[in-house]
Amino acid sequence: MVNSNFDNCVSFHIDKGAFLGRIVRLDEIVNVILNKHNYPKQVSAVLAECTTLAVLLSSTIKYNGLFTLQIQSKGQISMVVVDVTSDGRIRACANFDEERIKHAQELRKTEGQIEAAPHFLGEGVLAFTVDQGPDTELYQGIVDLQGKNLTECALRYFKQSEQIDTDLQLYTQAPEDEKGSWKTAGILLQKLPEKGGKIEEETDINELWNEAKIFMQSLKEEELFDENLSSREILHRLYHSNHLVVSDTKEYKFGCRCSRDKLLNTLRSFDPKEIEAMAEKNKISATCNFCSEQYVFDKGELVKH
Numbered sequence: 340m341v342n343s344n345f346d347n348c349v350s351f352h353i354d355k356g357a358f359l360g361r362i363v364r365l366d367e368i369v370n371v372i373l374n375k376h377n378y379p380k381q382v383s384a385v386l387a388e389c390t391t392l393a394v395l396l397s398s399t400i401k402y403n404g405l406f407t408l409q410i411q412s413k414g415q416i417s418m419v420v421v422d423v424t425s426d427g428r429i430r431a432c433a434n435f436d437e438e439r440i441k442h443a444q445e446l447r448k449t450e451g452q453i454e455a456a457p458h459f460l461g462e463g464v465l466a467f468t469v470d471q472g473p474d475t476e477l478y479q480g481i482v483d484l485q486g487k488n489l490t491e492c493a494l495r496y497f498k499q500s501e502q503i504d505t506d507l508q509l510y511t512q513a514p515e516d517e518k519g520s521w522k523t524a525g526i527l528l529q530k531l532p533e534k535g536g537k538i539e540e541e542t543d544i545n546e547l548w549n550e551a552k553i554f555m556q557s558l559k560e561e562e563l564f565d566e567n568l569s570s571r572e573i574l575h576r577l578y579h580s581n582h583l584v585v586s587d588t589k590e591y592k593f594g595c596r597c598s599r600d601k602l603l604n605t606l607r608s609f610d611p612k613e614i615e616a617m618a619e620k621n622k623i624s625a626t627c628n629f630c631s632e633q634y635v636f637d638k639g640e641l642v643k644h
């Protein structure tokens with residue numbers, strides 16, 4: 340059942356606009372994404388966490404096109420890609436080494452538990468790109484995968500590249516049994532340098548910022564994953580005494596941008612020898628990494644006319 344308290348991102352500001360925030364809670368959409376794949380639980384957990392981070396980060400940027408979060412690493416999970424379009428369509432996939440993941444799992448005592456992403460990612464980079472189509476400049480941000488979890492990596496990015504005071508928290512809840520489902524949540528706070536000046540001089544902006552962060556850290560997983568609580572209610576509990584203004588709610592859905600035509604164009608650019616090697620009984624089949632849709636072509640279709 341679709342729960343309207345989830346699969347959206349709510350924008351807010353507090354303390355007379357000095358700090359902006361986003362709260363995202365995902366349910367159905369993470370399960371749709373993960374069900375498209377059949378990844379080991381640890382890979383699913385990392386992908387779910389990256390999806391939440393991608394929604395949070397993309398929601399702080401004004402863009403018309405495609406936001407992509409990408410991880411490249413030498414770890415057991417070598418690649419993660421999450422796409423978020425400006426109209427709220429998300430797709431995500433990962434590449435990983437199954438044997439290495441199994442081996443790492445055997446070495447750890449915390450079997451069954453979800454562990455922070457860097458255990459599986461190792462040395463690498465976390466990158467964000469915003470593509471707004473031809474004739475526009477591609478925006479890119481990049482940071483080393485360092486820190487004890489994905490949150491720390493993202494915070495390092497804000498500190499180094501954007502130089503915006505930021506705090507954020509990510510939460511992932513794995514299914515308890517076969518029938519259970521995934522849930523994720525995230526909350527982000529940013530200090531807006533130009534708006535900070537609006538606060539009366541006698542109020543110490545740093546004191547307010549620290550208070551806002553402490554309130555955010557007091558959030559409990561049970562509240563975030565409570566199906567009967569809306570994000571507005573959660574924000575009210577946290578920030579009702581901080582001039583809370585809830586400004587916008589954006590909905591998200593799963594959406595893959597693959598199509599038979601796109602794939603056909605790609606395959607037509609292949610060398611005829613490669614096509615020959617891929618063909619089985621004159622048919623070539625290709626599967627979309629994001630949505631696992633399988634496309635089958637006749638060899639004749641792939642020859643340039």
Ligand SMILES: [Zn+2]
Nearest residue numbers: 595597627630
């Ligand atoms: Zn697809």
